[in-house]
Amino acid sequence: MDRIPIGLVFPGQGTQKSKMGEPWRETPSWELTGEISEVTGEDLAELLLRTPDEQLRRTDLAQLAVFTVALVAHAEAVRRDAFGGRVVACAGHSLGEYAALTAAGALPLRAAAALVAARGRAMRGAAEERPGTMGVLVAAPVDEVTALTDRVRAGGADVWVANVNAPGQTVVSGSAEGIDRIEAEAPSIGAKMIRLQVGGAFHSPYMDPAADRxxxxxxxTAFAAAHLPVVANADADVHTGADDWPELATRQLTSPVLWEPSVRTLVGPLGCRRLVELGPGRTLAGxxxxxxxxxxVVSLDGPAAMD
Structure with a gap:
């Protein structure tokens, strides 16, 4: 039997869409939606089956919805032995880190769901206190994007690097003015901006109030003293115990998601030869x-993908 080393990866906010629970509702793992609903006070079946896209863009609801689908997908993949190898590590993009921690055994499901609900509420509240937005710059190296944000910030507009996603794809976050100025100056570094439909300036100092909460x-929250390796967004390093996570998860809200370096850690030091994406869509696979x-890389974005 093929037992190659596998890394599990979990997507974040922005991958949600209306009716995204539909492929999973007839699987045995769908029962997790009831447990998450009980913990969080939100009707996850309603969110995943009947809530329209516009409402799902609300930060707290989006995060719960994506987290739930990711955990249902993971449970179903475990039940079906669908990974095709030995799982040696996990990582998640932003919100997806909570699904990764659950899959790695660092958090029980109910504790993780409670944290996701608290995180979503805190981020929504911080965005209402200090509105902001985000955009993705394509076709420019991250060091040039960083230099551009530094120049714009020195000129008096708030903007920071928020996600280092992949070569030629860097997300920036800040005030509406800051994002406008980055868009205007993007051609100077050979880039163009795509605006993101988000509820705030995430992964920036605008989230300081959320981090405090x-x-x-x-x-x-009690994290497991030992668990499967998880590569953290905040430092792209490997963590296997309880002590680091309160600080890392707090820092993640206000500092860049280091996704490109995290993937390099998975396939480099951790030796993952196959990465399996679990959750809605195929964003991380791309x-x-x-x-x-x-x-x-394999995306298990529905039961049919596990056959």
Missing amino acids: LRIALEN LIRRIAPDTE
């Missing part, structure tokens, strides 16, 4: 193919 919840084109 989330830190309390994290510090009151990024991974640009980061590590020689690594096999």
Whole structure:
């Protein structure tokens, strides 16, 4: 039997869409939606089957919906033994880190769901206190994007690098003025901007109030003393115990998601030869193919993909 080393990866906010639970509703793993609903006070079946796209863009609802689909997909893949190898590590993009921590055994499902609910509420509240937005710059190296954000910020407009997603794809975050100025100056570094439909300036100092609120919840949560390796967004390094996560998950809200370096950690030091994406859509698979084109990547975005 093929037992190659597998890394599991989980997508984040922005991958949600209306009726995204439909492919999973007849699987045994769908029962997890009831448990998550009980913990969070939100009707996850309603969110995943009947809530329109516009409402699903609300930060707190989007995060719960994506997290739930990711965990249902993971449970179903485990039940079917669908990975095709030995799972050796996990990672998640932004919100997806909570699904990764659950899959790695660092958090039980109910504790992770409670944290995701707290995180979504905190981020939504911070965005209402200090509105902002985000955009993705394509076709420019991350060091040039960083230099551009530094220049714009020195000129008095708030903007920072928020996600280092893949070669030629860097997300920036900040005030509406800051994003406007980045868009205007993007051609100077050979880039163009695509605006993102998001509810705030995530992964920037605009999320400081959310980090303060989330830190309390994290510090009151028991993480496992030892678990499967998880590559953290905040430092792209490998973590296998409890002590680091309250600080890492708090820092993640206000600092860049280092996704490209995280994938390089998975396929480099951790030796993953296949990366399996679990959750809605195939966004991470597209990024991974640009980061590590020689690594096999599979998206288990529905039960049919597990057959």
